[in-house]
Every structure is written in structure tokens, then in C-alpha cells.
Amino acid sequence: MTGGEIRLVELVKSFDGVPAVTGINLDIPAGQFYSLLGASGCGKTTTLRMIAGFEKPDSGRIELDGRDVAGDPPNRRPVNTVFQTYALFPFMTVWDNVAFGLRYQKAAKDETKRRVGEALDLVQMGKFAKRRPTQLSGGQQQRVALARALVLRPRVLLLDEPLGALDAKLRKQLQLELRAVQREVGITFVYVTHDQEEALTMSDQIAVLAEGRVEQVGAPQEIYSAPATTFVASFLGAANIFDADVLELSESSAVCSAMDTRLGAAVDGSTRTGPAAIVIRPERITLQDADSPVSNGHNAISGMVSEVVYLGSSTQVHVDVGAPSALIVEVPNTSGPGSVTHQPGAAVTCVCTHDAVRVLHRSAAQPITDAVAENALASSSPAAG
Structure with a gap:
């Protein structure tokens, strides 16, 4: 996979006159694990939703590989999103959940079979393909949601606190798994979290946000020390x-x-x-x-x-x-x-x-x-x- 460079230029967004993002400028290199870190209400999720296309900025640019996509609807952006709630279809098997997007795109049956198998193997869920989401643990559901996003081969994967609903021990395990998956697929991950340890463990770069602004950007070691x-x-x-x-x-x-x-x-x-x-x-x-x-x-x-x-x-x-x-x-x-x-x-x-x-x-x-x-x-x- 190639591409996935993001550039945010003077991004501004308010809700009912209350500022949520007040002029964010960020350069996110292609292929990085990049975290937006901050407390609740700092603007990190709003920024992620604007990149995804779920929110439209009041002003500013969202450049993906040099093209401004701020006016494009979500389905026309080469990005996918994994949410904290996972949003799996409970009446479908794991296999059908992962295959859903490919079927919507009318991919060939052979290609769908191959890509779904590869995605499930990547997240170590191949042997659970016939189960339904209600038969899985929270960590297993998170892996299925990740496979469903990756099977579409987006240039950018957006992750909105995907580990937030899990217990502390499982979060630590999946932090390392997510980082390993990102390195293997090589696409840009933009990860939203309020958890400092999570950001330090997983990220190539961290942008610390506060009150709708960027306070500092740097590698984990630099930000901390x-x-x-x-x-x-x-x-x-x-x-x-x-x-x-x-x-x-x-x-x-x-x-x-x-x-x-x-x-x-x-x-x-x-x-x-x-x-x-x-x-x-x-x-x-x-x-x-x-x-x-x-x-x-x-x-x-x-x-x-x-x-x-x-x-x-x-x-x-x-x-x-x-x-x-x-x-x-x-x-x-x-x-x-x-x-x-x-x-x-x-x-x-x-x-x-x-x-x-x-x-x-x-x-x-x-x-x-x-x-x-x-x-x-x-x-x-x-x-x-």
C-alpha cells in the first residue's frame, strides 16, 4: 500500500458557537503510527471525524496525499475508521462482517475469499470465522473490527479509542498487537487516545492537543523527556x-x-x-x-x-x-x-x-x-x- 500522507491546515470547527478545534496544523507522514493525545474535550475526536468526513470543518484544509478532501463525503475518501464500540453486525458471522465492505464494492468472489482470509489471519482470527460477534470476547471483537477496516485496503486507518472499553491487562496486550499489525501492513494509522502510556507505547509521533490547539508534536521520547x-x-x-x-x-x-x-x-x-x-x-x-x-x-x-x-x-x-x-x-x-x-x-x-x-x-x-x-x-x- 502506498500513500497516506495527511496535512491539516488551519482546521477550525465549532458546535453551536462553542469552539472545538481552533486552528490545528499537522503534518502526518505516510506509513506512521501517529497519535492524537489529549483529555476529554480537547478536540482530538473532532479532528479525527473531520479527517474521516463525518464532520465538515468550518474552515481549513484536509489534504490527503496532496489533494484537499475537506469537501468529499466519507465514502469517497481512501480512509477507514475503527470505533470504540466496534459496530459489528450481530446477525452476521465474523467472516461476513469482514467481507461486508468488499461485497458492497462488488468485488469478485475469489478476491473476496482471499482478502478476507488474509485479513483474519493478520489479526489471528481465522479460526473464529464462523462465530458471531456475541460469541466473542471484547478483545476478539476489536480484532474483527480491525480486520473489517483493513480488508478494504485504505491508505489511512483512523482509530478512535478502540481499546477504551477493555480491561487494563488486555489493553496492554492489544497495544502491542496493533503496533505489530501497523508495521506489517505499512499504512498510516491515526490513533486517538487520552491514555498517555498507550500513546507512548504505540506511536511513532504524538500530537498533544489541549483546548482545540496543538501544544506539541514529537516522538514519544522527546515529548516525555x-x-x-x-x-x-x-x-x-x-x-x-x-x-x-x-x-x-x-x-x-x-x-x-x-x-x-x-x-x-x-x-x-x-x-x-x-x-x-x-x-x-x-x-x-x-x-x-x-x-x-x-x-x-x-x-x-x-x-x-x-x-x-x-x-x-x-x-x-x-x-x-x-x-x-x-x-x-x-x-x-x-x-x-x-x-x-x-x-x-x-x-x-x-x-x-x-x-x-x-x-x-x-x-x-x-x-x-x-x-x-x-x-x-x-x-x-x-x-x-
Whole structure:
């Protein structure tokens, strides 16, 4: 399969005068697994529905392989969609569900038989061909919906939270399966999700959306380790975010004042001196006794342990550093439940490298107020719709 490059240009959409998408610009390369990530109401599903043709933009362009398809109906676009509800026909067998689109297109019987067989084998559902959807598990129904979409050989496959109705363990399994299928068929997948771990696991690139706008686009490693804004830092993974002042600036580093401490930090080319914000990921910080020496080239933040929270594979240590919120340190439990020896009331030094501190731009979108707690909750609960 060839093609599948998407370009969105100044895409705008409102419903009853309420903006849903407010000028989105995205370039989605052909053959990528590309995720639109954001909270409910950020505009990600509306954007997907405009690409599919189910919603018409108020203004802007939707280019597919260089041609503007914004005015085309859904059946004239070389795209297909997999929804969270799967929308399988309950009175048809698995085989007939997958063959439905080919029969509608009046494909030859031999070609239909071959392509349906290939699609079912691709998603490991060939032996279930004679069953009906009600005889399948949720994960099996998801695979059938995927085969039904892929059998039509679209240039782009759009997926609207297709794993959202499944339990956490099955979601993790199917994340890897979906990624493997995408690599095998080589077509463009545009995947909508609110689940940060899902986006990080599956994507070549992620576009983080907030309040109808794009906050940042990049590879998973870049988005997580070098967030551009306070919203991205708070939404994607657990994050310690503090007010700061940038005092000194060079090409890729800065000296900041935060938590009553001078800190070395990493910056991008758009950073300026003056008021800003910083982020430090909890897993990038280590704890030391207050009187232990700190290695050269490291930041040292003094504080007192206020709370210790055991989470199984790791332990969160909340440290009072004299700021409005605690500094959260995540310690892997490599030595079991006793991996953290510092108890509430202990004086400690929080140590991190300079590149663990990132200077951020303040986002107009409202950041999550307690990202560490939000992410701990999200990791233990089924995905919301």
C-alpha cells in the first residue's frame, strides 16, 4: 500500500458557537503510527471525524496525499475508521462482517475469499470465522473490527479509542498487537487516545492537543523527556512543576532560581530570561542524607520528608522544599518494600542532573494540578471513554 500522507491546515470547527478545534496544523507522514493525545474535550475526536468526513470543518484544509478532501463525503475518501464500540453486525458471522465492505464494492468472489482470509489471519482470527460477534470476547471483537477496516485496503486507518472499553491487562496486550499489525501492513494509522502510556507505547509521533490547539508534536521520547509547555509536562506522565526565574542563559542550558535554590537546567532555543516554569520528572531525582556530599554537575535541593507512599514497584517520597507543593521523588523498589529508608521528618537532599530540569513555556491550557496523583490513579483504573 502506498500513500497516506495527511496535512491539516488551519482546521477550525465549532458546535453551536462553542469552539472545538481552533486552528490545528499537522503534518502526518505516510506509513506512521501517529497519535492524537489529549483529555476529554480537547478536540482530538473532532479532528479525527473531520479527517474521516463525518464532520465538515468550518474552515481549513484536509489534504490527503496532496489533494484537499475537506469537501468529499466519507465514502469517497481512501480512509477507514475503527470505533470504540466496534459496530459489528450481530446477525452476521465474523467472516461476513469482514467481507461486508468488499461485497458492497462488488468485488469478485475469489478476491473476496482471499482478502478476507488474509485479513483474519493478520489479526489471528481465522479460526473464529464462523462465530458471531456475541460469541466473542471484547478483545476478539476489536480484532474483527480491525480486520473489517483493513480488508478494504485504505491508505489511512483512523482509530478512535478502540481499546477504551477493555480491561487494563488486555489493553496492554492489544497495544502491542496493533503496533505489530501497523508495521506489517505499512499504512498510516491515526490513533486517538487520552491514555498517555498507550500513546507512548504505540506511536511513532504524538500530537498533544489541549483546548482545540496543538501544544506539541514529537516522538514519544522527546515529548516525555523534553516537554515544551506546562500542559504537556503535566499531562504526559508524572511531573514536578514549579515556578522559576531564568537568571542566566546559554545555547542549551540555563541557571534558574526555584524552590529557593539555584539550579542548572536544560532549555530550547526559544527560552528567555525572566519568569518561567521548570519540570523535573520524579524518577530523575535521587535522595541522599542531608549531610552527604553531592557530586559535581548535579543540582541539590534541600528539604524534609513529609510523606512516603508505597506503590508496589516503586515508592513515592514527598519532600517539603518550602514551595506551595511538595517535590515528589519516585524510588524503584529494587530492594523490596524497604527500598526507601528515609521516614517522614527526615532531612534529605534531592539530587538530579542539570538535564533532568527542563525550562517550560507557560501554556494557556490549564495544566493538571497534581500530575503525580493523576497518573498513579490512571495507571490503576480502566480507561475512561
